[in-house]
Amino acid sequence: MSDEPTGNAEFNPQALEAKWLPVWDELELFVTGDGEGEKPRKYVLEMFPYPSGDLHMGHAENYALGDAVARYWRHRGFEVLHPMGWDSFGLPAENAAIKSGGDPKTWTYNNIAQQRASMRRYATSVDWNRLVHTSDPEYYRFNQWIFRKMHERGLAYRKKSLVNWDPVDQTVLANEQVLADGTSERSGAKVEKKELTQWFLRITDYADRLLDDLDKLEGKWPHKVLQMQRNWIGRSHGADVEFVIEGRDEPVTVFTTRPDTLAGATFMVVAPESDLAAELADKASPETRVNFRAYLDETRAMNAIDRQTADRPKTGMFLEQYGLNPLTGERLPIWTSDYVLADYGHGAIMAVPAHDQRDFDFAKQFDLPIRAVLDPTRLEGADPEVTFADIDPATASEPILGDGILMNSGELDGLPKAEAVARAIEILEGKGTGRAATNYRLRDWLISRQRYWGTPIPVIYDEDGVEHLVPEDQLPVLLPEGEGMDLKPKGTSPLGAATEWRQTTLPDGRPATRDTDTMDTFVDSSWYFLRFTDPQNPDMPFDPEKANAWLPIDTYIGGVEHAILHLLYARFITKVLFDMGYVNVEEPFEVLLNQGMVLLDGAKMSKSKGNVVLFGEQLDEHGADAMRAAMCFAGPPEDDIDWADVSLQAMNRFLARAWRLGGDVTSEPGIDPATGDRAVRQASHRFLRDAVELFEQHKFNVAVAKLMELVNTLRKAIDQGPGAADPAVREGVEIVALVLDCVAPYTAEDLWERLGHKPGVALVEWPTVDESLLVESTTTAVVQVNGKVRDRIEVPVDITDEALEALARESEAVARQLEGKEIVKVIVRAPKLVNIAVKG
Known part of the structure; x- marks a missing residue:
């Protein structure tokens, strides 16, 4: 029989789609219960899409992989929760509306309709009855509910601080939204610093749990993602050391991981944008005050990445003030420099130039003292040819980094690092000038945004500026209609111009005004997976019983670009809800599957580069099945796919x-x-x-x-x-x-x-x-004549030695070798080997 179609039948992918999609709709194959049946359960979820036009090839891979997982577990006898929704608030919709003169809501829901049609045709086996849009009032009401609950627990607060400012989108950014090169992850603009009063969530209260619980995910999440989160949280142990400042009542607290090197501190440095720097400059000479303000303006124009660049020439100025070393009593000049950041530790450092590269460079630049307190030549295994005089930073071109035996440090002399750190802390605690401390790179989550298309912050302010939570029975605080509003970014939220919306009253009837900022859209995606378990609940974000029936998510699929932002925030909110008694798990995602990118000729697809492969066109030309199967077949999920190598x-x-x-x-x-x-x-x-x-x-x-x-x-x-x-x-x-x-x-x-x-x-x-x-019923036996392989024969695995020898002799190739020769010996190792020794 040939491999041609039977009769007149032909394989037509588009015809199969038209035939089966309405049948599946009628059968409702993928409607999921509440997890109360006898079947074991699996929760499979792909990171939900943002509705910016039609689906793209990254979506094609993500949903092909995720659906393969969901369908597999359904075949394995599990009840599978596999829902779908849209992350539908955010700047792209607002910017598109500004460009077209339309309404973000209209743009968003039109795109959702387009993506939903494409996704249905792509045959993702989702339960469409559980659809969630984060821009629906029924959803963002519970963003506001969660905010209220966090405020009640002291986890939401408002303060004035220096924030990351996107000059293009005219809104603040969380630290996690600033890329390594100091640009905005959304607009690509160079991020600036700006002082604003903003709302924060105390994610730092959960820093230890967020870090320690990563150990539970070892072997279940990609190691790269775990390491990225560990580095971002950035826990370091050391001491808080109190430095008395001459003429100032309150001491200044400095965090250091190396309190053992205190005797090597020869000056102090404070961050230019810190309140302390401004306070100290005010006490200096008029000329210094003027120079400080100019230097502060220069610093604010820079981003944190540039300021931390190791090879950048050091800049700074002396503030004409002095602090006292709490260990030695030495008088230390106080400088300000942009290499110190206001949000690290307490915004001030003790400078130990002999043992820190940046402090060393600064000391060299401004001819400040350099005093070594660590001698590495006394460590076990040190090069005997090197003496301390050869490497003394006071005369050498580089600092001594790493460990050494303490010297020039009073009672710490002769101690190795670990002992010296512990002893230094004991001395500080005994003097009441320091204590053991832990510091984190992680900063509280800044959620205020000066844009329109997001969740209104449910806070109102009385005439004295005192904040009040909007009562729960008045949620949601609805966005005013965007049609006709001036949405152009101008540094303040467009909601400020919605006068009628902004003016409101307190429950006691006093006049009040609404907060005009909206929430970071990462709030939306930090708990959407929980809403999927109970998407129509009008009274609660979800019923705990229903959520706990499905949690944790067994397999979560998405790109590694969300390794810090989304995953960290989702873990944080889950832990808060766990503490509130709403969920029984502290980690929401059991297994994380990261897929690679879909490239074209080795380059990332981009409309600006003109190298975009359109999802809809591929679907029309080749059909959904070819796309899905090709995405699964192209390589390991975590690897990038080059579309040029894919043949639909x-x-x-x-x-x-x-x-x-x-x-x-x-x-x-x-x-x-x-x-x-x-x-x-x-x-x-x-x-x-x-x-x-x-x-x-x-x-x-x-x-x-x-x-x-x-x-x-x-x-x-x-x-x-x-x-x-x-x-x-x-x-x-x-x-x-x-x-x-x-x-x-x-x-x-x-x-x-x-x-x-x-x-x-x-x-x-x-x-x-x-x-x-x-179980193998046959195996291959090797037949040798005088040790040389002459044939391989297929034999039963349970063959006897006698039968194996007989079959070997019947082989034509072996028979030719035996012809005219005398058989000296036959060695049989059934069922694998026969070796016949001959002579003649």
């Missing part, structure tokens, strides 16, 4: 080959496959066994490759024997249909129907692997 035409040829099997099978359903060909059944059941491990290890590309091998085996069985009527062939093709559903559901459903079954292959449970078929 080749994938459709494979799908057609699999589909044709269904038209060629002639055996009737229900016949015991055990009566069929054993070799065919072995191939099918080995694949079935391997597919379990491959899907659960997310090796989708290998699973598809092995599925291709099985299709070829079945094609050969039909064409060359045992034939299309063999029940083992039917069993194998049914297995193809079931597993193919995970990556190409339209083809799988039609193949299932061609085999004589009713629609709904997506709900067919995984067959039991027949373990007896996995």
Whole structure:
């Protein structure tokens, strides 16, 4: 039988989509209960999309991988929660509305409609009854509810501080939204510093738990992501040391990880933008005050990344004030320099130039004293040829970094680092001038945004400026209609111009004004996965019982670009809700699957570069199944995919080959496959066994490759024997249909129907692997003559020595070697080896 279509049937991907999508809609195959049934449960979730136009190729990969996981677990007998929604607040909608003169809401929901249509056609097996849009009042009401709860627990507060300012989008950014090069992750603009009164969430209160609980995720999350979160939280242990400032009542607290080097401090440095720097400058000479203000303006124009660059020349100025070293009593000049940041520690440092590169560079620049207190030449294993005089930073061109034996430090002399640190803290605590402390790189989450399209902050202010939470029964605080509002970014929220909306009253009737900022949209995505468990609840963000029936999310799929922002915030909010008694888990995502990027000719796709591959065009030309299967087959999920290397035409040829099997099978359903060909059944059941491990290890590309091998085996069985009527062939093709559903559901459903079954292959449970078929019944025996391999023969695994020798002698290749020769000895190691020794 040839590999051509049976009769006049042709494989037509678009026709299969048109045929099956309405059938699936009618059958409602993927509607999920509340997890109360007897089936075990799995919660599979892809990071939800932002509705900026149609889906793109990154979405194509994300939802192909996620749906493969969801469909697999459904086949394995689990009740699967696999919901969908849109992260629909945010700047792109607002900027698009500004450009077009329209309304962000209209732009957003039009794009949602387009993406939803594409996603349905892409055949993602989601429960559309659980749809969530974060810009719906029914959703953002509970952003405000969560804010209220956090405020009640002291986790939401408002303060004046220096913030990251995006000069293009005219809004503040959280630290996590500033890229490593100091630019905005959204607009690409160079981020500036600006002083504003803003709302923060106390994520730092959870720093230790956020850090320590990462250990629970080892082996379940990519190591790279765990390390990125650990580095971002940045916990360091040391001491808070109090320096008395001459003429100032309150001492200044300095955090240091090396209190053992206190005797090496020769000056102090404060951050230019700190309140302390301004206070000290005010006490200086008129000339210094003027110079300080100019220097402060220069500093504010820089971003934190540039300020921390190691090779940048050091700048600064002496503030004409002095502090006292709490260990030695030495008088230390106080300088200000932009290499010290206001949000590190307490905004002031003790400078130990002999043992810190930046302090060393600063001391060299301004000819300040350098005194070493660590001698590395006395450490065990030190180079005996090097003496301290060779490396003394006072005369050498670099500091001594790392460890050493303490010197020039009074009672710390002769101690190694660990002992010296502990002893230094004891001395400080004894004097009442210091204590052990822990510092974090993590800063509280700044959530205020000076834009329109977001959740209004549920706070009102009385005539004295005192803040009041909007009562819970008055939530949601609705956004005023955007049509006709001036949304152009101007440094203040457009809501400030919505006079009627802004003016309100307190519960006691006194006049009040609303907060005009909106929330960071990462608040929206920090708990959306919980709303999916109870999306229509009008009274609560979710019913705890329903949420706890599904949590934690078993597999969470998305890009590594969210490793810090979204994942950190979602973990934080989950822990807060855990403390409030609303959820039973502290970590929301059990397994994290990061997919790589989809590139074109090695470059990231970008409209500005003109190298975008359009999702809709590929769907129209090649169909959903080819796209989905190709995304799964292209390589390991975490690797980048170059679209130039992907052939949807080749994938459709494979799908057609699999589909044709269904038209060629002639055996009737229900016949015991055990009566069929054993070799065919072995191939099918080995694949079935391997597919379990491959899907659960997310090796989708290998699973598809092995599925291709099985299709070829079945094609050969039909064409060359045992034939299309063999029940083992039917069993194998049914297995193809079931597993193919995970990556190409339209083809799988039609193949299932061609085999004589009713629609709904997506709900067919995984067959039991027949373990007896996995035991090898034959093996390959090597036949040697005088130690040289002359043949390899297939023999039963339970063959006797005598039978193996007889079969070896019957081999034509061996017989030629034996002809005319005397057999001296025969060594048999059944079932693997026969060695015949001859002479003559």
